[in-house]
Amino acid sequence: MPSHAEITAFTLSLEVAAAATLVSLPLAVAIAWLLARGTFWGRQALDAVVHAPLVLPPVVIGYLLLLTFGVRGPVGSWLDRVLGIRFVFTTAGAALAAGVMSFPLMVRAIRLSIDAVDGGLEWAARTLGASRADVFRSVTLPLMLPGIVSGAIVAFAASLGEFGATITFASNIEGETRTLPLAIYSAIQSPDGDRVALRLVLLSFALAVGALWLAEVADRRVRRMLGR
Amino acid sequence: MITVDVRKRLGSFSLDAVFAAPSAGVIAVFGRSGAGKTTVINLIAGILAPDSGRISVGDTVFDDTAARVSVPPERRRVGFVFQDSRLFPHLSVEGNLRFGLTRAPAADRPLGFGPVVDVLGVGHLLGRRPQTLSAGERQRIALGRALLAQPRLLLMDEPLAALDGPRKAEILPYIERLRDQFGLPIIYVSHSLDEVVRLADHLVVVSDGRVAACGPMGDILSRLDLQPLLGRFEAGAVVDCVVAAHDDRYRLSTLVFDGGQLRVPIVERPVGEAVRVRLRARDVALALSEPTDVSITNRLPGTVAGLAVRDGMFVDVAVRLGGTTIRALISQESQDRLGLRIGLPVWALVKTVALDNRSLGWLRRTGAV
Numbered sequence: 081m082p083s084h085a086e087i088t089a090f091t092l093s094l095e096v097a098a099a100a101t102l103v104s105l106p107l108a109v110a111i112a113w114l115l116a117r118g119t120f121w122g123r124q125a126l127d128a129v130v131h132a133p134l135v136l137p138p139v140v141i142g143y144l145l146l147l148t149f150g151v152r153g154p155v156g157s158w159l160d161r162v163l164g165i166r167f168v169f170t171t172a173g174a175a176l177a178a179g180v181m182s183f184p185l186m187v188r189a190i191r192l193s194i195d196a197v198d199g200g201l202e203w204a205a206r207t208l209g210a211s212r213a214d215v216f217r218s219v220t221l222p223l224m225l226p227g228i229v230s231g232a233i234v235a236f237a238a239s240l241g242e243f244g245a246t247i248t249f250a251s252n253i254e255g256e257t258r259t260l261p262l263a264i265y266s267a268i269q270s271p272d273g274d275r276v277a278l279r280l281v282l283l284s285f286a287l288a289v290g291a292l293w294l295a296e297v298a299d300r301r302v303r304r305m306l307g308r
Numbered sequence: 309m310i311t312v313d314v315r316k317r318l319g320s321f322s323l324d325a326v327f328a329a330p331s332a333g334v335i336a337v338f339g340r341s342g343a344g345k346t347t348v349i350n351l352i353a354g355i356l357a358p359d360s361g362r363i364s365v366g367d368t369v370f371d372d373t374a375a376r377v378s379v380p381p382e383r384r385r386v387g388f389v390f391q392d393s394r395l396f397p398h399l400s401v402e403g404n405l406r407f408g409l410t411r412a413p414a415a416d417r418p419l420g421f422g423p424v425v426d427v428l429g430v431g432h433l434l435g436r437r438p439q440t441l442s443a444g445e446r447q448r449i450a451l452g453r454a455l456l457a458q459p460r461l462l463l464m465d466e467p468l469a470a471l472d473g474p475r476k477a478e479i480l481p482y483i484e485r486l487r488d489q490f491g492l493p494i495i496y497v498s499h500s501l502d503e504v505v506r507l508a509d510h511l512v513v514v515s516d517g518r519v520a521a522c523g524p525m526g527d528i529l530s531r532l533d534l535q536p537l538l539g540r541f542e543a544g545a546v547v548d549c550v551v552a553a554h555d556d557r558y559r560l561s562t563l564v565f566d567g568g569q570l571r572v573p574i575v576e577r578p579v580g581e582a583v584r585v586r587l588r589a590r591d592v593a594l595a596l597s598e599p600t601d602v603s604i605t606n607r608l609p610g611t612v613a614g615l616a617v618r619d620g621m622f623v624d625v626a627v628r629l630g631g632t633t634i635r636a637l638i639s640q641e642s643q644d645r646l647g648l649r650i651g652l653p654v655w656a657l658v659k660t661v662a663l664d665n666r667s668l669g670w671l672r673r674t675g676a677v
């Protein structure tokens with residue numbers, strides 16, 4: 081039987097990945113929209129910034145997060161002072177690290193789905209009396225849904241596996257930031273942790289299979305809604 | 309009035325369109341592919357913005373670059389029927405039909421859901437998905453969706469171009485019905501003279517990004533100088549007739565017009581109804597005296613009103629029959645043999661079988677006759 085600490089790592093992983101995915105989703109839709117449709121100065125720069133976590137080592141991202149969101153960092157100190165939110169050594173910090181690392185994957189999937197939306201349908205909606213915002217809500221967004229779902233799934237999966245940025249930024253604290261990958265790492269480090277590591281690996285498998293099954297169900301539902 | 313006076317550059321193509329047409333009945337924008345027809349209709353819908361110029365419908369100004377006026381498409385109240393239907397795949401047929409209806413001002417919805425569904429005969433499709441419909445059904449739903457948005461003007465961009473022959477024949481009567489029943493002005497873009505002649509009252513001829521001619525259908529089609537634009541084999545005249553009698557034994561109908569009468573294959577319209585017939589110039593032959601020992605039934609006396617040489621070997625002859633002018637395309641050799649000149653009395657000969665239902669269109673009862 082898995083111990084209490086192992087169960088905690090399991091539920092914490094779910095919690096962190098879910099929080100990272102849900103919080104970054106609206107932002108990812110907005111950024112993907114800007115990158116796909118926007119014509120503004122600095123679009124290339126935005127594109128590069130969004131994709132940085134994909135090309136930089138996770139440790140670098142973790143360190144940059146520490147510099148920015150750390151208690152003495154410009155954003156972190158403000159958040160701490162004004163809102164009382166701390167990221168370092170907290171579950172929120174683990175979620176932030178996972179969200180930042182998986183963000184480019186999410187944006188890419190959503191952006192592809194925006195490119196696939198037929199602009200002709202949007203113009204048709206305009207001639208039928210829908211304003212730009214109305215068209216986005218009632219035509220573009222529903223047609224983007226397959227991309228949003230697959231973006232969320234990819235980001236959730238990547239968040240479950242996040243290691244480097246989390247351990248650098250949020251550290252490895254049991255019950256706070258010790259997700260499954262970090263727990264496995266800790267178990268391997270301890271002298272007789274092989275059995276613990278193995279049980280955690282099995283838990284990871286169970287989580288992965290469950291998540292994939294849910295993803296499949298969601299994807300099928302969306303496709304049926306779009307009549308594909 | 310619908311007045312358009314705009315300039316628009318799109319890559320290497322430039323449009324400079326100026327025309328005015330009454331905002332009633334069907335106005336056809338006719339021209340070859342690439343002439344700029346779709347650009348014109350997209351400008352009217354607000355899908356494109358003019359580089360300079362002015363567009364107004366009635367007393368509403370849609371665009372006026374000098375006054376910096378540009379009404380967004382959603383506030384123009386123009387229904388748009390696209391060539392490719394553009395139904396929303398994530399909505400049911402009913403959801404598509406109601407899309408514009410729910411967005412129209414509640415106090416201004418003269419066209420009800422029920423009547424439109426009935427006229428288009430789509431009641432049995434309401435629960436279906438657009439992807440499961442045939443091309444013809446999709447286009448009927450697109451017509452209904454545009455109508456239910458309660459437009460003041462309906463724009464149709466080659467609505468039949470994506471359909472095959474039988475499907476075209478299936479949709480045309482619906483367009484005629486909504487033209488006659490809902491009394492909306494319609495701007496109809498097409499490169500098919502058959503469709504245009506059947507539906508339209510007013511014709512705008514577009515060529516190479518310019519408006520080559522604009523006026524009532526009959527006037528434009530009988531102008532010899534426009535023939536190169538209308539096409540040699542499309543050339544012809546439009547004759548507004550009234551159904552005078554039906555002959556059930558031979559399955560023929562008699563139509564009368566200002567200048568004579570025509571026997572045509574049976575017309576499924578009641579006696580007294582207005583019908584429009586297109587006489588293609590290549591289907592009309594000429595004789596100097598009335599030939600009685602030929603199979604041709606329609607022999608109409610008239611006088612030569614104009615002559616124009618086509619492609620070096622054909623002659624386009626305008627023949628005046630009472631108040632109507634029709635056209636005959638004959639060879640130059642025949643012209644010389646008969647000695648045709650303006651003012652000469654001739655007989656125009658038209659085979660009954662040449663007048664298939666592609667040349668016949670129905671007009672509303674209060675038509676132009």
